[in-house]
Amino acid sequence: MHNPFRLAEPQILQQQLTLVMRHFRSTLVIIPICLLVWWTLSNEVNTPYLHWWAAGAVSSNLLLQLYSWYCLNRTRLEVKIRRKAMIYTVLHLVDGCTWGLLSWLVLSNVSDVEGILVMGVFAGMLGGSLATLSPVPLFYLAFALPQVTGIISKLWFMEDIIYHSLAMAGFLYFFALLGQLLNSTKTTLSAITMTFELANSNAKLRAIEKSQTLEQERQRLMQEMHDGLGSSLVSALRVVENGKMQSGELAGVLKDCIDDLKLAIDSIEPVDDDLLLLLATLRFRLGARLENTGIRLQWKVAQIPPLDWLDPRSSLHVLRILQEAFTNIIKHTKATEVTLSTRLDADSVVVTVTDNGGGFELTDAIQSGGRGLASQLHRAKAIGAEVSWLSDSKETSVMLKLPVKQKYEPG
Template sequence: MGQRRALPEDRMLVEQLRLQLGNIGSSVIPTLVVAAVLVGVLHNEANELALSAWCAAIVIFKLFLAWDARRLLASTIDPADARRLLWRKVGLNLVDGVAWGALAWAALGSTTVAGSVLVVAVLAGVAGSSMSSLAPIFPAFVAFGVAELLLLSSKLWQMDDPAYKTLAGASVLYMVALLGQARNGSRAARRAIALGFENLDLVERLRVETDHAQEAQRVADEANLAKSRFLAAASHDLRQPIHAQGLFLEVLARSRLSPEQADALANARATWQASAEMLDTLLDFSRLEAGVVEPQWQVFALQPLFNKIENELAPQADAKGIVYRSRETHAVVHADPALVGLILRNLVSNAIRYTEQGGVLVACRMHGEEAVLEVWDTGVGIDPSQHREIFREFHQLGNAERDRRKGLGLGLAIAQGLARALGQELTLASVPGRGSVFRFKLPLQRGGVVIEDGSGRDATSARASFDARVLVIDDDETIRTGMRQLLRAWGCECDVADSIEEAQALARVHRPDMVIIDYRLREQRSGAGAAAALRAEFGDDLPMLLITGDTAPQRLREARATGVPLLHKPVLPAQLHRAMTALLQGRELDSTFAWLRSADGERVEAP
């Protein structure tokens, strides 16, 4: 760093004066109160006239100082007048110090010992408080402090009591200490003023640099727009021959070919497919860059979209030997289903591409008036330093050789752009080596929890009905509503509770045939506690099922220790139906009901 530039002294004095003048207003009321109290406590026949005159002088002079400070602050102080005003300020504070010191001569010797102690204490306190308010102008404090404390010490020394003479010496030492502290305060004030001027200079330089940066940004934006137009045009012009190529390849595929020709054709078709996918990606990106993506808002259920994406992309996960799951949801949202589908496809494709073991999970959580869509994977993870970069176009992790089988590096940029087109933001949480989760929010449609229809892959109409009363304990209102509707669709009588106490009360009125409990409840309570309380009252043979969204190994081990079968969120309706059927028939659950890997890689299974 360079050396700090010295400021002109007059410029520095102006700021010191303004800083000190600004401190005067806050001392007016305390001064008036102290003066009145002292007169009320100390006056007697011997000193009544002297104290009254002292009080009048203090009040009048303090009001004058406040008026004078306000007047100067309201005007512009010319640096050329700074030194004259400085010495004027020193003179005024000398008078103020003499006025306060006169209290010792007006009261000491004519009041009680307690009154004398009060006088000494007040004058010492006034000197101390003035040190902080006058510190910006050190000569002004010297004038005030020396005048006040010298008058006090001289009066104390004049009195015949040795104790007062000792106080006189202590007053001199106190004055010396205050002068040292005031000098340090004055230096600190000057440094602060100098730093303030440097900051102003820095702000000005930053403003100039910002203007230059904005101009450079404008040029870059124009270049980026030209690039986007080129990509859009190139994408359009290349689609025609690529489309024709695909037609010819399909014709060849229907011809009689030798094994070598068939193998060559398969490679050609794979290359054509990759080219077509790249063009589709470029087209999506170009549309975003051009700002022509306009959401077509409508109300739709998420589950059919989840099912469609799973049908499309699950085979890719199967080919890599990883698990693909989508959590069943009853959420109904207000958005553009086409854009939401594109976002999810890009996120899921990206997750499958970078996951070599474990799995990919697509889920939806309710959060207030919003649905939070999440795509989880157990892939390579992303270093925090790359969290911003991966949303940049053509940026890829682990593809320095630009292998086009790994895509163009546009998927996340497109997903982010589409999310912003919907007025949302795509967020990322990731741990290198452990996996990632991408999230974006959509507005829920009011009353958007719906009963599953018969068209879904897990349609409730295809399931056997139950003749049972089920008690559900969950602190999430949306889940309680969804569970009640689902279980009633299965023929169950369903009671729902959000706490252990409410569940016990409902169970006493209608004894349940089965209890389904969320593991994490409000107030740091757990499903294990709820299970223990209900078993203590209704017996150990009451069928129970725990459901957990926790993946922490310790929490999962705690859940398993209860001996209650455990399902992991998200639970598909088919999975829940099979679990309920087994428990109500008195059968045990096997480990197929618990797909999930905990953070330390341990396989978590139902007991």
């Protein structure tokens, strides 16, 4: 048979203790009650004793408050959880004994009206302890049992039959609250158990989702490598086999393949919605190549909001659009300087790549299929972005406009 006063398993006990300790600060109202009892019931006979009782009752309550604060804010509650629960039980036992002593100090030398006041205080204390300590019946028992024992035994030893009736009423009241407590505890335990079960279910769902995401990313990378890296290598191999490619041209193709591979790997790295972090990986990858070709890179990025849609797939599209822009500069212009900048434009983030090489005619370039402009347009559309160009005889700018919030799922 299950013992309701037995401490629960550590995981559940931690939740119970958290509920009790967080709620216990509301019992500070007991301090003015202690002072009210001392001021109302003290007389020539019991005043010295009530002084000490009031000090003890206030101190025991403050000690409970302090221990609750210490456990919640200065320690890890789950460490030595059973030991902390037993210390908390002892503190409630001391507090209950303090209140149980009150009836022995005052009931023999107060009027009937004041005696009823004491009973009312005890009834309120029992009810308050039920509300505060309901998740852990052992705490309620440690607090209420010495309190009830003190008042019932004192009332029973008094000669008036009325006090005997009050003793029986107090006894029945205690057991009525105890039954209510056990029912409340069952409800609380059920809620805690359901919370853990829900957390476990969510963890399993997240594991399944993660597995599916990894599989999707694997498929995506395989497709990207097949369409990009694989296609470039196959084309280079055929040209080399036919003897139509010089060693310098072959080196350029291989460098492009390596860049493609590195960008695919970089897109997997978590960037936590941070576009600037993603751009930093691009700078790391392309910086040395630009420097080797005599092109100086200027980095002028400004603070921008996070892009919550920036997943690995979208990151790779962004990297490839910008990679194409840098590749065109290296291969097809005589630029000596290229600048990457960011700015916030209304509800969009604009990334601009500007070079000081010769310009080009945009319409002719798109129609001829050169410089990969069509690929940049396609990738921008896939993530709900826009790409545009400005070109004159002095410089060319590629502008990638990314929405801060996606209005639809990227295609």
